[in-house]
Amino acid sequence: MAAEPTETLSPAETLGIVLDEHLRWIGQWHRAALFRGGQGGERVSAPASFAAWCAAASRDDLAQQPAVQKLVTLHEQMHRHAKMVLLRAASGEWPAEPEYEAVIGRFEEFVLQLRRVERAFGAAASGLDPLTGLRTRRGMQEALDREQNRFRRVGQAFCIALCDIDRFKSINDTYGHDIGDRVLAATAAVISRGIRSFDEAFRMGGEEFLVCLKETSLQEGFRVIERLRRDLMASPITLPDGRVVTVTASFGLVEAQMELPVEEMVICADKALYQAKNTGRNRVVCYGVDAPAAAKPAPAAVKPAVAAPVRAARPLPSRAKAG
Secondary structure, eight states: OOOOOGGGSOHHHHHHHHHHHHHHHHHHHHHHHHTSTTTTOGGGSSOHHHHHHHHHHHHTTOTTSHHHHHHHHHHHHHHHHHHHHHHHHHTTOOOOHHHHHHHHHHHHHHHHHHHHHHHHHHHHHTTBOTTTOSBOSTTHHHHHHHHHHHHHHHOOOOEEEEEEETTHHHHHHHHOHHHHHHHHHHHHHHHHHHSOTTSEEEEEETTEEEEEETTOOHHHHHHHHHHHHHHHHTOOEEOTTSOEEOOOEEEEEEEOOTTOOHHHHHHHHHHHHHHHHHTTSSSEEEESSOOOTTOOOOTTSOOOOEEOOOOSOOOOOOOOOOO
């Protein structure tokens, strides 16, 4: 039976086809490597469904997720080792046990990771990020629009804060994606503990989070976000070898205004976050105003800077934010 065209399927739906093709592939590889002198294995050395799945993941902005990157790496390693065994078999050499185990080990890891990603897609469909337990961008716009409509009806302010983990790429590069995942989960835990039950937090993607503080003025919002910043700095990650990774984050905070659409609020928070990143990191920048005089952070706190106000909604020029 012909496989269903993967270009019409979502990444989640394509995972089943990827697994089925690789289960067929490993059997064909065994026969080619052990009984047929390497013949017949080349045509199935890289099932096409995985390339289609990667393309779909890229379209859905999933390709940079650590779990997806790990799956891609395992797939490349598995097929590279498998090809080497087939080449040796074709030249008349019987595969050595370490070479054989390298292929089987990568195959088992690949299937295990694929199952993890499959479960993650199931969680994502529910609107929850499986790594952090926070809500995803799915439904975020609706939640923010709902809060703004309430603000316009009753006039009670709310704030939006963007949080971006400082030098997160360096953490991934230095310690690996597993430790990066622990940093993301720990950051989400600090955020969840530090806000009220009726406030909302979202993982926007990568190392960036959005927090909606309901019924909160800028002065109150600054105190909450500054406390989150200090709590995160005081919650280092201990590695298995005993080393400690200190985690900090930068924040951009904005208060709702009657004439300011939600989309523009997020842009303003992003401008403030950009300023926080480029004036030293590990700080809170309030958009448009100085920190309220009543907000007196602890000695370890960093005084927020000022981001220039924007009066009309307009797209921001493309720019790279510091890590």
